[in-house]
Amino acid sequence: MRIIELKETVTASNDRDAQVLREELQGKGTLLVNLMASPGAGKTTLLERTIRDMKDRFHIAVMEADVDSDVDAVRIEKLGAKAVQAHTGGMCHMDAGMTRRALEELGEEAFDLVVLENVGNLICPAEFDTGAGKKVMLLSVPEGDDKPLKYPLMFTVSDVLILTKTDVAPYFDFDFEACKRRARGLNPNIEIFEVSAKTGAGFDAWEEWLARAILENKGN
């Protein structure tokens, strides 16, 4: 009998698969964005407007990781972008293996941008690397400015934080400065945008960031 020390996180095998996928996608010039937020934060609505504004410049596809329905995929396809339903097998998050299978369902077309709309949840998706080149999280005004304190990991791992539904700010007590300070306390490099998917306010800055990320991923 012998003891073998491993000292690795339980998700280490997923982390390795994710890294392989990330490099493959980069080689193809496809930027994979992992979009994470609570249920109803406005992920699909943000994507709809972003696709409408950017589809003439970039070839875009979306993978919808709803646990059990295709309503979001149908919304995206109405805009003329390709969408597939990603299967989580009832799980509360997407991992690298599921992401690879969903990408296979998208087929051989060359996309500039593929967005994975992750399962609505601020905890589990943060723990699983999907192989995405960029992680973007949404926090909507009605959810409250204390979320960085309650769900620190999500804010720590994200490259971008989009504060959305700013149009309803007058009806809530959301403190934008406190929220940004808390998010930056966890993650000093996080990029923060304030948008309203209803009015389109703030979309220029977000879309400019996204366009730059797509081009950088292609090595331009």
Add this chain to the structure above:
Amino acid sequence: MHEMGIILHLAKSLEETAKEQQIEKILRVTLQVGEVSGIMTDYFTDCWNYFRKRHPVLETAELELETIPAVTFCSACERNYPTVQYGRECPYCHSGETWLIRGNECIIKEIEVE
């Protein structure tokens, strides 16, 4: 749901290690689980016992869980305190600007093999 997802990855990591090191049977797996990792240890053990039966290398592997205490850092007074006892508010200065620094992890510490 979360527990099952983690077990799938744990099993995969262990099977990879077993293959690399030509191990036929794992007898024990020791995991270090953070106090606030969100893993429910009883449920986790049940999931494991259900799952391992389907995998020859893992079939004999008993799961042992060690708890890692959670620690929170207060950015106002720069002190650490035990998370589970005091929660989000610093017990020294009552600031709410506090961050979890340990206790969220789930690590495979070691395995015992034949």
